Amino acid sequence: MAKTINKYLGRFKLSTPYKSIWNIIDWLKFSFKTFINFKQIFRYRGETFKQIYILGNQALPLVIFASMFVSMVLTLEWGKKLEPFGAKLMLGRIVSISVIREIGPMVTGLMVAGRTGAKIVSEIGNMVLTQQVDALRAYGIDPIKRLIVPRVFASFIVMAPLTILGDTMGIIAGWFTAVIFSGVDSQFFWLSVRDGLFLKDLIIGIVKPPFFGFLIGVISGYFGYTIQGGAEGMGKAATRTVMYASIGVLVLDFILTITMLQLY
Amino acid sequence: MIEFNNVSLCLNDRLVLNNLSFKMDPGKSVLLVGSSGAGKSTILRLILRLIKPTSGKIIIMGKNTSDISEDEMNKIRQKFGLVFQDNALFDSLSVEENVGFFLIENLHLPYEEVHRRVIEIVTFFGLEKFLDYYPSELSGGMKKRVAIARAIVTHPVILLYDEPTAGLDPLSAKKVVDLIKNLRENFDVTSLIVTHEIHHFVGSIDRLLMLKNATIAYDGAPDISILDHFEEIEAQNNCKPGEETYGNL
Numbered sequence: 001m002a003k004t005i006n007k008y009l010g011r012f013k014l015s016t017p018y019k020s021i022w023n024i025i026d027w028l029k030f031s032f033k034t035f036i037n038f039k040q041i042f043r044y045r046g047e048t049f050k051q052i053y054i055l056g057n058q059a060l061p062l063v064i065f066a067s068m069f070v071s072m073v074l075t076l077e078w079g080k081k082l083e084p085f086g087a088k089l090m091l092g093r094i095v096s097i098s099v100i101r102e103i104g105p106m107v108t109g110l111m112v113a114g115r116t117g118a119k120i121v122s123e124i125g126n127m128v129l130t131q132q133v134d135a136l137r138a139y140g141i142d143p144i145k146r147l148i149v150p151r152v153f154a155s156f157i158v159m160a161p162l163t164i165l166g167d168t169m170g171i172i173a174g175w176f177t178a179v180i181f182s183g184v185d186s187q188f189f190w191l192s193v194r195d196g197l198f199l200k201d202l203i204i205g206i207v208k209p210p211f212f213g214f215l216i217g218v219i220s221g222y223f224g225y226t227i228q229g230g231a232e233g234m235g236k237a238a239t240r241t242v243m244y245a246s247i248g249v250l251v252l253d254f255i256l257t258i259t260m261l262q263l264y
Numbered sequence: 265m266i267e268f269n270n271v272s273l274c275l276n277d278r279l280v281l282n283n284l285s286f287k288m289d290p291g292k293s294v295l296l297v298g299s300s301g302a303g304k305s306t307i308l309r310l311i312l313r314l315i316k317p318t319s320g321k322i323i324i325m326g327k328n329t330s331d332i333s334e335d336e337m338n339k340i341r342q343k344f345g346l347v348f349q350d351n352a353l354f355d356s357l358s359v360e361e362n363v364g365f366f367l368i369e370n371l372h373l374p375y376e377e378v379h380r381r382v383i384e385i386v387t388f389f390g391l392e393k394f395l396d397y398y399p400s401e402l403s404g405g406m407k408k409r410v411a412i413a414r415a416i417v418t419h420p421v422i423l424l425y426d427e428p429t430a431g432l433d434p435l436s437a438k439k440v441v442d443l444i445k446n447l448r449e450n451f452d453v454t455s456l457i458v459t460h461e462i463h464h465f466v467g468s469i470d471r472l473l474m475l476k477n478a479t480i481a482y483d484g485a486p487d488i489s490i491l492d493h494f495e496e497i498e499a500q501n502n503c504k505p506g507e508e509t510y511g512n513l
């Protein structure tokens with residue numbers, strides 16, 4: 001029956017869903033293999049530190065820039081909405097909680113998904129297409145341990161510091177906007193920040209980003225490692241990486257938020 | 265040393281190898297020829313288990329590669345040297361780093377020893393002035409020499425060459441062929457050379473294997489008449505009337 005339908009509808013239509021399911025299973029196996037090999041970072045510590053340095057440095061300006069501007073827009077919008085209620089003094093609390101719990105991790109995740117994800121997929125993909133990965137395998141080196149693990153671990157580990165820096169700059173940008181454009185007193189802003197923030201907010205804000213980093217790393221690593229079809233394949237892999245990593249960050253953020261709200 | 269027992273391989277519903285059987289003895293130099301797409305490079309990938317056969321046994325150094333773990337296979341792989349058709353040099357590493365890469369990664373030698381061995385081998389290959397160059401700064405022939413140097417520096421038991429003269433001008437190709445001959449004389453290494461440019465290697469091999477229709481059509485001494493026959497097949501394959509050729513571009 002399936003063969004008959006296949007014959008008339010064309011092979012692509014029937015095989016696509018099966019292929020997608022197979023790809024998801026394959027990606028899960030790839031992610032699991034990467035995770036259980038995290039201990040390899042000690043063996044390849046030079047490569048791991050190099051990747052941490054490169055990924056962190058490359059994503060930092062983007063994360064700071066994006067966090068600052070999102071935070072400034074948020075401050076302006078809330079400043080306008082709170083003004084009729086005489087509640088502008090709450091601005092520091094609202095901005096800091098929003099930035100630390102949600103906007104900071106989310107913006108960092110999305111920026112890293114674009115910047116780091118594209119870097120990892122193009123780097124690994126190019127190595128696959130030029131047989132450099134085959135060369136590693138041919139000489140008895142596992143490319144997942146040698147290439148993927150250091151990059152995924154770097155992506156995992158840089159997320160928390162990037163988020164902290166993004167949050168800090170975001171709150172400072174919010175303060176600047178509140179004082180200059182919304183007319184909030186500087187001292188009141190910082191008092192509001194201090195009174196509004198609790199330890200659990202900081203924990204929630206710090207726990208999420210490493211999960212995003214791991215997800216971005218394994219998605220980009222997988223698409224790079226399974227690349228096919230030369231330059232066209234590279235374009236497709238890069239597009240898929242940014243798309244799936246961004247969607248993945250949004251979905252994972254939702255799941256983690258639900259989980260943490262249950263815990264706290 | 266290398267033994268194929270009724271090995272078949274299907275890739276994308278196409279029968280690439282059909283019940284292929286052959287044996288390679290230590291210290292010999294074997295030339296594997298066949299037209300483009302005949303499955304020559306695939307045999308090298310099968311030997312190193314970069315792909316697995318659909319059926320049949322591949323026995324390397326007394327071990328059936330289908331039955332062993334990835335870690336065991338990695339130990340076997342470390343006894344091989346493979347020269348890729350497109351060299352597969354690490355483009356972010358210099359010549360010195362490329363040649364020394366597997367000495368560090370697989371043999372875990374100290375830096376001084378790696379440097380000494382790299383200098384020794386690149387001098388043998390006439391590349392000592394290019395230690396700090398990156399692959400993108402080298403000519404095709406030089407890249408090939410670096411790739412061979414990287415393959416030989418770990419003192420492998422078997423050297424596999426995938427189209428070692430492909431894409432090289434006649435002078436560079438001759439240099440590479442002379443180098444392969446020299447290596448055999450100086451290092452006494454077993455070699456399997458995969459190529460469709462037979463004429464380069466005539467006179468420097470012990471045995472010829474010819475692939476045709478997914479199986480071995482000739483296995484024996486490098487006979488000139490066989491080579492003429494092969495060239496006729498090659499010419500026929502390259503000049504089929506009405507054949508679409510853009511797919512190979």
